[in-house]
Amino acid sequence: MRRLGTGIGWRPEIADAVEHMPGIDWVEVVAENVCPGHLPDSLLRLRERGVSVIPHGVSLGLGDAERPDAGRLAALAERAEALGSPLVTEHIAFVRAGGPLTASPRLEAGHLLPVPRTRDALDVLCENVRIAQDALPVPLAVENIAALIAWPCEEMTEGQFLYELADRTGVRLLIDVANLHTNHLNRGEDPAKALAELPLEAIAYVHVAGGFERDGVWHDSHAHPVPRPVLDILTDLASRVSPPGVLLERDENFPEPTELERELGTIRAAVEAGEREGALARASATTGEHDTTETVTGTGIGTRTATGTKTRTATATVDESAPDASEPAPTAPDEATRQRLGLAQAALLSALVAGTPVPEGFDRVRLGVQARALAAKRADVVAKVAPELPLILGSGYRTAFIAYAQGHPMHGGYRQDALDFAEETLLGGRLTEGRARRELRRWWLDRSGPAPRPKSRLGQVGRVGRTLIRR
Numbered sequence: 032m033r034r035l036g037t038g039i040g041w042r043p044e045i046a047d048a049v050e051h052m053p054g055i056d057w058v059e060v061v062a063e064n065v066c067p068g069h070l071p072d073s074l075l076r077l078r079e080r081g082v083s084v085i086p087h088g089v090s091l092g093l094g095d096a097e098r099p100d101a102g103r104l105a106a107l108a109e110r111a112e113a114l115g116s117p118l119v120t121e122h123i124a125f126v127r128a129g130g131p132l133t134a135s136p137r138l139e140a141g142h143l144l145p146v147p148r149t150r151d152a153l154d155v156l157c158e159n160v161r162i163a164q165d166a167l168p169v170p171l172a173v174e175n176i177a178a179l180i181a182w183p184c185e186e187m188t189e190g191q192f193l194y195e196l197a198d199r200t201g202v203r204l205l206i207d208v209a210n211l212h213t214n215h216l217n218r219g220e221d222p223a224k225a226l227a228e229l230p231l232e233a234i235a236y237v238h239v240a241g242g243f244e245r246d247g248v249w250h251d252s253h254a255h256p257v258p259r260p261v262l263d264i265l266t267d268l269a270s271r272v273s274p275p276g277v278l279l280e281r282d283e284n285f286p287e288p289t290e291l292e293r294e295l296g297t298i299r300a301a302v303e304a305g306e307r308e309g310a311l312a313r314a315s316a317t318t319g320e321h322d323t324t325e326t327v328t329g330t331g332i333g334t335r336t337a338t339g340t341k342t343r344t345a346t347a348t349v350d351e352s353a354p355d356a357s358e359p360a361p362t363a364p365d366e367a368t369r370q371r372l373g374l375a376q377a378a379l380l381s382a383l384v385a386g387t388p389v390p391e392g393f394d395r396v397r398l399g400v401q402a403r404a405l406a407a408k409r410a411d412v413v414a415k416v417a418p419e420l421p422l423i424l425g426s427g428y429r430t431a432f433i434a435y436a437q438g439h440p441m442h443g444g445y446r447q448d449a450l451d452f453a454e455e456t457l458l459g460g461r462l463t464e465g466r467a468r469r470e471l472r473r474w475w476l477d478r479s480g481p482a483p484r485p486k487s488r489l490g491q492v493g494r495v496g497r498t499l500i501r502r
Contacts, residue, residue, distance in 0.1 A: 033117050035083060035236055035276025037299060039291065042281070046073035048288035054295065055082065059278055060114070062086035062106075067113035078115060086110040087120045093159045093173065094125035094146035096373030097132055104166040111169050118170045118235060120205045121163070123156065123196070128376040132369060138380045139441045141409045141448070147182035148192040151372050154364040160200045172203035172235035177213035177242075177251035179401045183392025189220060190228025197233040204229070207238035208264040209251055209280075215260075216249040217397075222264045226271060236276030239265055239298050248400050254284035257294055262301040269305025270312065277302055283411075384440040406436040409448060417449035423470045424456075431461060450479055 036056030041049055049055060050073055058077060065071070065086070074084055088107050091099055111119045124143035129135040146152045164171050175193060187195070189211075197204055206229070211222040239262075241255035257279070268274065279295055381387040383402045389395050410432040414421050421428040435455055441448045453475040462468040 033275060037295060038236075038276060038278040039295065040087075040278060040280045040282070041074065041077075041084070042285070043071065044283075045281070045285050045288070045291070046071065048291065049073070050076060052288065052292055052295070054299075057083035057085065057276065057278075059085045059087045059120075059280075062088040062110050062119070063090055065110060065114075067109045070113060074114070083117055084114040085116050085118060085120060086114060089122065089143070090126060091121045091163065092124070092126040093121055093163060094123055094144075094152070094156055095127055095159070096125070096155060096369045096376055097130065099159050099162050099166075101166070104163060108167050111167065116169055118172055118203065119167055120172045120174060120235070122174045122176050123193075124176045125376050125380075128373060128380045132373040133377045135377050135381075136440075137442060138377070138384055139444070140380055140384065140405060141412065141441050141445070142405055143176045144376075144380070144383075145176060145178040145180065145182065147372075147375065148185040148187040148189065149182075150186060151364070151368050153187075153192060153195055155369055155372050156196060157199045158363045160196070160202050164200070164202065170203055170235075172205045174205035174207055174238065175210050177207070177210040177217075179217055179248060179250075179404060180393065180397050181218050188224065188228060189214065190225040193225075194228055194230050197230045202233070203235035204233045205236060205238060206234055206268065206274075207240070208268060209238060209240040209242065209257070209261045211264055212258075212261045213242060213249050213251045216244070223267060226264075226268055231272040234272065234274055236278060237265065237268065237274045238278055238280055240280040246400070248397075250404065253280050253282040256286075257298070262297065265298065265301045266305035266308070269302045270309035271305075273306055273309075274302065381440075384436070386437060402437075403433075406433045409436050409441060409445075412445050413449045413452065416445045419474055420449060420453065420471075423467055423474065425467070431456060450475065454479070
């Protein structure tokens, strides 16, 4: 795997700071936030200096029950080519459900939700990943996500699920150590066990980020400093295999550039400490003092270890002969498998965003936390997509939007969500006559039609005249 080095998530708010930071080898951009034909000047300057730029997708929905949308895949491929990227990344998550597969309304989460770690979900995910790999011009890496909720009756641990996915598809892995920390606190999963079960040679790079705890739940915010437990997991990972790249994610609440540089230095130190620890352990192993590595021979791509052991090397022997007849190649999932998964995902997503009953086996309290987090996420993103709304509604915007979100699922992306919220606010009588209502109505009228309304009286007269002519 190509060595990337140390990177940071590029965001417009810190673009200037990133350009002048020492020791930045590469950056990652949210794929949906860049236009291939109009790349920001900052990114172009970074590319000219030889800094790699990797698009990171958030809306493909590789874990959806339906196959990946061809248009979204084409858009991701276009961004990879425009940026000259060595690879592209996405998430192991579902982001929408419903539709023709389940004969129910299509719903969007507006965020990343966990797929069940079951054989059915794995079969669907593997085929979706293969479809994506075939459509992309560069290799694909997929990221483990943070979760507030757990599916009932799961059949695999996170490490086992990721190992099977990489083994069956050859996809690379983007390991987010902050997400391992989140899942440890929220779901009781051991990060060391997950690392021990991973195919280490499949790792493309590593994410590091901060979060916060509230009411006994850890929220992966990307808006807070990286905590010590996350750095400890990074050190553990680096003691097992030298990661090709490590990247600091920060999406909002940006500190001063000097603070970001300090965090990058702390991350480098955590990696170096792990690499030293791993080198000492391997040197000790060669003297016969101990060796906890179990090498897997077969069609696998990495190192698997016995449960509970701590791998200190990243060696693997690959059998180049024909696959063992006792392990036939997995077949693509049939439509019944996709439909079963689709019904389960639709039921969960409907409970989260439409207030329908909680599916059997889920923690009702934790689902409530997740539902509120999704509504808050929608409010934050809509405020970025349509910054006029918080200005028009003032301090009442967030409360009004979250109240709206509880009974109005998102159907068509964040821009449509902003329009739907404005329309519902106007029609629902939540605003009395006054300046705010007039401005909101004007904003909605300007954006809800096929073209912006003319600004002048003369333009309005001209539009009326053209309408009469057409009639």
